[in-house]
Amino acid sequence: MDKKTKILLFSIAAVVILIILIAVTPEIVRYVDENRAVAIVNGEKITKKEFTINYRSQINYYGLDKAFLSQKVGDKTYEQQIKENILDSLIIRQIELQQARKRNINLTQAEKKAIDQQIDQYKSDSQSGAEFKQYLQTIGATENEYKDQVIKSQIVSKLYAEVTKNQKVSDAEIEHYYNSHRSDFIEVKASHILLKVSDSKEEAAKKKKAEEVLRMIKDGQNxxxxxxxxxxDENTKQKGGDLGYFRKGQMVKEFEDAAFSLSIGEISSIVKTSYGFHIIKVTDRKQLTLNEVKDEIKSTIESQKKDEYYQSLLEKWKKEAKIKKFEDVLKSVSI
Structure with a gap:
């Protein structure tokens, strides 16, 4: 091969390499940028990409925009506060995943398959599939990256179940809770007459009608x-307005406050809620027995004990962890 041919081939090769470099350089730059650390936890990196996915997911969930994020509360913007909160939650999750690994806690093949099936179900429906695709685009995640977030979340759930499984509740604790919260276990049975208000323009007329009905009741009508x-209320009117039994926390506050203040047989004045105007009649009231609510109380106390114990473990693990944050990388994340 003569010298001119070698020079020509070298030049062609150089041009090809240059074209390839020009084509792939933006991807390389993006890859390097996305893999920068926003934090390092016990030697393990939380990448900018993972942070961005979680950040945009929360922004999308609450429907926040740049105007809102730029507003200040104290010496920080909402954007800064949200970023700091998300980073802290990802640091905690990284610690949890490390603790899960120490205990050989992972998802089974069946559990991973269930996640795949759920994703496939989203995608198979034309509406939910389009929404899922749009969601991934909005948060800047691939399907595999989304799946990775789901897997991590489920591993943390399994860790919680494992380390808190010995938090039990005694009968004495259940009885003490019942005696301390007896008012929470009162049920009232009530009926109501509802005049719906769907537009502020009709509010005065509906209130006037409710007052007329109340006068009829006071005059002795059934x-x-x-x-x-x-x-x-189409669900109850044919039953004479009967709502059945309910406890505190099951009705809107204004309705609940009125109903629980009435004696059996007593009728309220006009009560306004987000649904409209109500006239309420309490037809029965009873105290649930310990035996009736024992399982419910057990579940409540057990959840509280597990949460408190797990929180104490998190505080211990975080205190022991070596954590380094990179504020400059955090600032570079945008929606």
Whole structure:
């Protein structure tokens, strides 16, 4: 091969390499940038890409925009506060994943398959599939990156279950809780007549109608028959407005406050809620027995004990961890 041919081939090769470099350089730059650390936890990196996925996911979930994020509360913007909170949660999760690894806690093949099936189910439906695709684009994640986040979340759930499994509840604790919260275990049975308000323009007319119905009741007309005639609650009107039994926390606050303040047979004044105007009649009231709510109380106390114990472990693990944050990388993340 003569000298001119060698020079020509070398030049062609150089041009090809240059074209390849020009083509792949943006991808290389992006890859390097996304793999920068926003934090290092016990020697393990939390990447900018992973942080960005979680950050954009939260921004998307709450529907926040740049105008809101730029607002200040104290000496920080909402954007700074949200970023710091998400980074702290990812640091905690990294610590949890490390603790899970120490205990050989991972997902089974069946559990991983269930995640795949759930994703496939999203994708198979035309509407949810399009929404899922749009969601991935919004948060800047591939399907595998999304799946990785789900797997990590489920591993943490398994860690929680494993380390808290010995937190038990005694009968004495259940009885003490019942005696200390007896008012939480009162049920009232009530009926109501509802005049719905779907537009502020009709509010005055609906209130006037409710007052007329209340006068009829006070004049001695039958509550149940008036409910059948005037109530706009289609689920209860044919039953004379009967709502059945309910406890505190099961109705909107204004309705609940009124119902629990009434004696059996007593009728309320006009009660306004987000649904409209109500007239309420309490038809029964009873105290649930310890035996009726024992399982519920056990579950409540057990959850509290597990949460408190797990929180104490998290504080211990975090205190022992070596954590380094990279604020400059955090600042470079945007929506």
């Amino acid at each position: 509550f149940e028959k008036l409910a059948q005639k005037y109530s706009e």
